[in-house]
Amino acid sequence: MNHDQSVTGVERVLLVLAALSSHGQAMSAKDLLAVTGLAQSTLYRQIALLKRWGFVAEHAGYYAPGPISLQLAHGFDVNSLLVEASRSEMQKLARVSQESVGLVVAVKNQVMCVEMFDSEHSLRCSFERGRAVPLKAGASAKSLLAFMTDKARAEVLNSVFDGDPAGRAAIDAELSQIRAQGYAVSDSEVDPGVWGVSAPIFHRMGRASSSGASITLMAPSTRAVGRESQFIDATARAARAISERMQTD
Secondary structure, three states, X not given: OOOOOOOOHHHHHHHHHHHHHHHOOOEEHHHHHHHHOXXXXXXHHHHHHHHHOOOEEEEOOEEEEOHHHHHHHHHHXXXXXXXXXXXXXXXXXXXXXXXXEEEEEEEOOEEEEEEEEOOOOOOOOOOOOOOEEEOOOOHHHHHHHXXXXXXXXXXHHHHHOOOOHHHHHHHHHHHHHHHHHOOEEEEOOOOOOEEEEEXXXXXXXXXXXXXXXXXEEEEEHHHHOOOHHHHHHHHHHHHHHHHHHXXXX
């Protein structure tokens, strides 16, 4: 079947990527023509584009997923393992605290929730899975930032605080303190009336998870009063338990 007239330019690129990812081994142009149904000239244009961006690699006339595709696959594997390793400790923390618990990762300049266990209280605080907020304020963002590599953190802060040297100096000092104490706390920084504590998850070699991950407990500020130390200790213990699991898996 010839797909040239039935798909858009973007879809033609995706056809080639999908064919390469599902085939399980390198493919020749003839193989790709048969699988995608694209015209030869169209196929070569898509391959040239994908090679230029690093999504496809060529060797001796055969094509396979390139380094960028492999990075995407690695990120998927890491996040999948992370969620699996975190789920039982998150459930335990949510049950003991009776508050909402989320697993968050850094994606470019944003905090994204990849797993969530909600409080059973009618008044509760939570991220939805897939929700993203700027990597700037709040316990989750500051925990992720504090335990990034120096290079990654500098790239984010240079972007977020461009033209705000005072704000940059203040966040640098706060992140240094968070690294020293091992967790971040915030109150009403992202959502009014929401208190949160976030602790980093580490993997092999004692470095922060390659996805930049933290576990966060969220509660209405009114319910957190007097329980802050309890919530901090429980969240830090859960993060350590997940880290141990990530280091041994």
